Amino acid sequence: MSILVFAESADGSIKKSSLEAISYALEMGGDVTALALGTIDASEMEALGKNGAQKVLHVEDERLNQGHIAAYATAIAQAMDHTGANILVLAKSSLSDIVAAKVAIKNGAGIATNVSELPDTSNGFTVKRSIYTGKAFANVSLTTDKKILGIKKNVVALKEDGGQATVEKFDVTFDDADFGAQITGSEVAEGDVLLTEAEIVVSGGRGLKGPENWGMIEELAKELGAATGCSKPVSDIGWRPHHEHVGQTGVKVSPNLYIAVGISGAIQHLAGVNSSKVLVAINKDPEAPFFKAADYGIVGDAFEVVPKLIEAVKKLK
């Protein structure tokens, strides 16, 4: 079995979720080739090897430093052909699904996204994927020769015991249309831990009363090395930026630890967090639905509990 992994990068660094995808491919067994696009730091190539890639195909084209969906799809489809890979693995990101969809059509591959486990190849090829926004799972069988798997975060642990990957330059034949969309700029929060990549997330809801009270959420997050999130009404009113909105209609997260402060636990919010390993709710209302979903909870006033929690986390270090 030959597996290609799309090693997505941002600002020259490979995303941690892509390293997980490499570890996933390694666990599946077979030859693992990683595909890196654009300018990548040399040390990052080592990380790819360490996590289990035997080979890295590197497309050095600087235009790929921006997320051109069409061009990414072209590059991945050609890399799949070039390596003869019958399986492509991608980690969930803001562009991985749509890029994978295009590769699926280009290469006639069957595709499953939101995959939450290693495939079962004992009888055909089935994978478990999360459906109904985290409320259920489906075991789906892929019948095509070529297959594409889009995996969720935290499906496997990083391996980090691999060796050195050989890096090979790879030239892709692009079409003008591949760069037909002009990316004219971007707005990205600087210095924060990314919600989608975070191991720990601290989220605040309407119970926090106003944006001026987010200082303690940010401080708790900083002490824990966590990303900050929020409920939908909080981003709707503009207390927090939209990209922090977690839930059914927002970002779906699956960190090791999700701490919800002043969030009631509406089913639509839980839909975005229910694949987290451990859920903690802090809410002054003992009847808040979040306590039915949480592993740990504190019934209390956030304005008293959170500062004490910050102190306790500081002491731990």
Place this chain on the structure above:
Amino acid sequence: MKILVCITHVPDTTSKIAFTDDNTKFDKNGVQFIIGPYDDYALARAVELKEAHGGSVTVLNVGTAETEPTIRKALAIGADDAIRVDAEPLDSYSVARNIAHYAKEGAYDLILMGRESIDFNSGLVHGMVGELLNLPSFSPVMQLDIEGDTAKMSREIEGGKEFLEVKLPFVAGCQEPIAEWKIPNMRGIMTARTKPLNVVPATEETVQVSAEKFELPPEKGEVKLVDPENPAELVNLLNNEAKVL
């Protein structure tokens, strides 16, 4: 401007999910169906764009006859006509092939979808339809404005958004805050009854991915409550028991 909006017919977001027939079928018993929330954003923006620039909005669903009330709701919200491709939506590929066939026939200037369905959650159909029609696809799109034959949009990326300019036609998977959900008014509901809803046959039946069996997540145990006076105990449990710090 001719706009096509592809909508799904999905369980209400508050639905309890259950399966029957030895976990091989979704249990529709007592479930309310709605327009997919992301598709609803796409529809709302399509109606706004039509109001601003003229043209028409067609909604399309690949589904069986039971989706028609949901399609009528989209007509009540402001779509002009509707197409139902008469097929059970079995996988993203067959749905996309069917949509692409009728989208090509209609020669639309813009094809809007939701970023993902909330039953399959695949996030694939817009990308596949774009590729099948040789059009660019973008998702998740948070803002979309049209000037002449050019669209300006923003797309969510990790930790923020990026801005794009692209020529029509293309396919976009939409999410908030592209528009606010629209609630049908009385006039809309009345006129929706007489707007055309064309049922057309499926053109493609190849399925590449099939669901064999469903399962529910394991039951959660009881929550462990910690004394609010002593949050240090929570830190202790997270560190030593759950081992997540």
